[in-house]
Amino acid sequence: xxxxxxxxxxxxxxLSLLIRSDNLRRTLLVTAAVxxxxxxxxxxxxxxxxILNGWFAIDLIxxxxxxxxxxxxxxxxxxxxxYLKTEKHESxxxxxxxRFFVNAPEAVFTACLLMFLAMMTMVVTSQHFGILWVTMxxxxxxxxxxxxFHRHHRSLEATWKYLLICSVGIAVxxxxxxxLAIAASAHNGVSFPLIRSDLIASGSQLWTPxxxxxxxxxxxxxxxxxxxxxxxxxxPDAHSExxxxxxxxxxxxxxxxxxxxxxxxxxxxAAAGQLEFAKDLLVLFGLVSMLFAAVFIIGQADYKxxxxxxxxxxxxxxxxxxxxxxxxxFASMFHxxxxxxxxxxxxLIAGNILAxxxxxxxxxxxxLLSSIPASGLFWVAGILxxxxxPPFGIFLSEFLILxxxxxxxxxxxxxxxxxxxxxIFIGISAIALRMAQGRNxxxxxxxxxxxxxxxxxxxxxxxxxxxxIYVPPQLSSVLHAIANLLGGF
Amino acid sequence: MRTDIIMVLLILTNMxxxxxxxxxxxxxxVAIQGVxxxxxxxxxxxxELHILIFTIISVILKxxxxxxxxxxxxxxxxxxxxxxxYVGYGMSLLAGPIALxxxxxxxxxxxxxxxxxxxxxxxxxxxxxxxxxxLIVSRKKALTQVLGYLVLxxxxxxxxxxxxxxxxxxxxxxxxxxxxxxxxxxxxxxFHISRQFDHIDTDQLSSLRN
Numbered sequence: 001x002x003x004x005x006x007x008x009x010x011x012x013x014x015l016s017l018l019i020r021s022d023n024l025r026r027t028l029l030v031t032a033a034v035x036x037x038x039x040x041x042x043x044x045x046x047x048x049x050x051i052l053n054g055w056f057a058i059d060l061i062x063x064x065x066x067x068x069x070x071x072x073x074x075x076x077x078x079x080x081x082x083y084l085k086t087e088k089h090e091s092x093x094x095x096x097x098x099r100f101f102v103n104a105p106e107a108v109f110t111a112c113l114l115m116f117l118a119m120m121t122m123v124v125t126s127q128h129f130g131i132l133w134v135t136m137x138x139x140x141x142x143x144x145x146x147x148x149f150h151r152h153h154r155s156l157e158a159t160w161k162y163l164l165i166c167s168v169g170i171a172v173x174x175x176x177x178x179x180l181a182i183a184a185s186a187h188n189g190v191s192f193p194l195i196r197s198d199l200i201a202s203g204s205q206l207w208t209p210x211x212x213x214x215x216x217x218x219x220x221x222x223x224x225x226x227x228x229x230x231x232x233x234x235x236p237d238a239h240s241e242x243x244x245x246x247x248x249x250x251x252x253x254x255x256x257x258x259x260x261x262x263x264x265x266x267x268x269x270a271a272a273g274q275l276e277f278a279k280d281l282l283v284l285f286g287l288v289s290m291l292f293a294a295v296f297i298i299g300q301a302d303y304k305x306x307x308x309x310x311x312x313x314x315x316x317x318x319x320x321x322x323x324x325x326x327x328x329x330f331a332s333m334f335h336x337x338x339x340x341x342x343x344x345x346x347x348l349i350a351g352n353i354l355a356x357x358x359x360x361x362x363x364x365x366x367x368l369l370s371s372i373p374a375s376g377l378f379w380v381a382g383i384l385x386x387x388x389x390p391p392f393g394i395f396l397s398e399f400l401i402l403x404x405x406x407x408x409x410x411x412x413x414x415x416x417x418x419x420x421x422x423x424i425f426i427g428i429s430a431i432a433l434r435m436a437q438g439r440n441x442x443x444x445x446x447x448x449x450x451x452x453x454x455x456x457x458x459x460x461x462x463x464x465x466x467x468x469i470y471v472p473p474q475l476s477s478v479l480h481a482i483a484n485l486l487g488g489f
Numbered sequence: 490m491r492t493d494i495i496m497v498l499l500i501l502t503n504m505x506x507x508x509x510x511x512x513x514x515x516x517x518x519v520a521i522q523g524v525x526x527x528x529x530x531x532x533x534x535x536x537e538l539h540i541l542i543f544t545i546i547s548v549i550l551k552x553x554x555x556x557x558x559x560x561x562x563x564x565x566x567x568x569x570x571x572x573x574x575y576v577g578y579g580m581s582l583l584a585g586p587i588a589l590x591x592x593x594x595x596x597x598x599x600x601x602x603x604x605x606x607x608x609x610x611x612x613x614x615x616x617x618x619x620x621x622x623x624l625i626v627s628r629k630k631a632l633t634q635v636l637g638y639l640v641l642x643x644x645x646x647x648x649x650x651x652x653x654x655x656x657x658x659x660x661x662x663x664x665x666x667x668x669x670x671x672x673x674x675x676x677x678x679x680f681h682i683s684r685q686f687d688h689i690d691t692d693q694l695s696s697l698r699n
Binding site: 130159178 | 603625642649652664667675678695697
């Protein structure tokens with residue numbers, strides 16, 4: 001079944017390059033996404049057999065993060081059908097500057113989207129650190145053309161920064177791989193393979209200085225891709241310039257994949273008896289990321305960049321949660337779900353706003369609730385959710401992290417955490433809620449809202465709202481088990 | 490002994506690429522470095538079929554395919570020199586020996602749990618890595634930054650050689666494939682940059698702020 005998860009999007013991607021008909025290709029995109037999600041749903045009721053000598057397996061972390069990615073991809077693929085219908089094939093005018101640009105061919109766009117899903121599946125399920133690295137770099141390469149869908153100079157600049165910064169970052173984590181290989185070489189010359197379960201089982205025999213060095217390189221390398229400050233510089237550019245559905249996938253799914261890479265390294269480091277060392281580093285990176293996000297969110301002019309910095313903040317919270325351990329690690333996993341759902345919904349709505357108002361400047365957008373009511377409503381709901389307003393899921397996870405820090409008696413972190421959350425709350429709501437209220441004076445360029453562009457966001461928001469009130473016991477037990485793996489409790 | 494010749498070759502190519510402003514020469518130097526690295530596994534390890542295959546593939550990629558791709562981009566762009574880097578060539582050449590000394594120092598600080606064929610391998614790998622990073626941050630032309638990325642990859646590859654034959658070959662090949670596609674995609678991006686902006690100076694890619 002793992003083969004199916006990887007090969008369905010893989011072959012669908014190749015096929016979509018050959019298909020001439022736009023409608024057929026869009027059907028293929030949705031079909032592949034539905035197939036992937038159905039198989040992922042099946043993984044919750046039965047265990048899948050590992051493939052290729054155990055190089056790919058659905059363990060707990062893979063199950064959680066692949067389920068998130070799969071659901072997001074499904075929702076985004078519906079949105080993509082509506083989006084691609086409205087995008088013109090011929091040259092069009094850039095609304096920010098008086099220039100003309102064309103879009104990349106739709107076949108390439110669809111192929112890259114599907115290949116992205118295939119590579120994400122491999123990243124998350126891979127149990128071998130080498131495969132993890134290879135596929136992680138592959139996700140960078142297949143998403144670069146997605147960011148450069150609108151072929152104008154700003155998106156090109158964003159693509160270049162993304163390619164270069166992430167490639168260098170991931171090269172650094174390759175060094176982490178080699179350090180881990182050195183750490184795994186035993187005294188008598190026989191070494192362990194870089195398979196997660198083997199490394200964890202023989203954790204006490206690993207060379208600790210090299211394990212520590214490896215963890216630092218993994219954290220810096222994959223942290224670049226995850227958007228942890230101060231290595232996040234590619235993130236706001238790429239998120240603001242790519243089409244909104246790509247931003248949604250980057251934020252909701254890709255950043256999580258990089259987080260999975262860090263979690264894998266974290267598990268091994270913990271098994272080698274360096275748990276406290278790894279935790280302290282994660283707490284540090286987490287708080288720094290939240291700080292950077294807070295600084296840049298205040299007075300942010302561009303609402304898509306605001307959402308991008310909010311992703312930096314939430315990645316920081318994920319790192320912080322794992323770094324604190326115990327209940328916070330549980331909360332961090334829960335937070336990953338809620339952040340992905342909410343942020344994807346918000347980016348999709350931001351795409352609707354962009355299509356209607358033709359501007360990314362938050363100041364110029366007024367009266368969302370009256371001009372595009374459904375999108376406006378979801379925008380407000382999403383903003384409340386992302387800033388941690390009850391009863392949405394993010395409130396619960398942020399609150400659990402707060403409770404965990406207080407229980408641990410680390411009051412300095414409590415104070416910093418609360419102040420930063422408050423600043424970000426004020427920053428985001430001041431910008432975003434103003435967009436929803438008031439009256440729109442300029443004419444908007446859509447007549448009515450398309451179902452395909454609002455229903456996906458609606459579904460995602462309803463799920464995160466439900467999680468804020470009721471966590472299914474099966475999900476809760478998986479989250480607890482992962483927290484246990486990460487050295488919690 | 491034979492590995493030591495390769496090590497010296499690596500150090501020399503690193504110094505050359507630091508001091509050269511002509512892009513065509515830089516591409517060739519990196520190609521030579523790639524070939525030298527490509528044959529390294531043959532010299533370090535005992536003769537085996539999979540090592541031979543791997544050597545052939547990496548020599549072809551690093552020595553022929555990458556330089557040809559980059560030279561082709563160069564011809565399309567009609568850009569031949571890196572005239573005004575952030576860090577001048579004199580300073581870059583000065584930075585080289587400092588980086589080399591630092592690499593030796595850091596490799597004495599990291600005790601290897603097993604013996605390595607050539608004592609120079611680890612410091613030279615670190616040196617190549619630092620030179621690659623230095624090129625990426627100190628040069629303005631997008632093409633030179635890609636070269637820097639290649640040198641960085643070479644350094645990491647050399648480091649991998651020190652411990653090699655522990656990773657399955659499939660993964661080594663996957664790594665090479667990634668670098669290949671990476672250079673390919675970056676080449677396309679550079680081509681688009683030159684068409685959009687009429688130059689490939691990355692310091693002028695600055696419309697996205699905050």
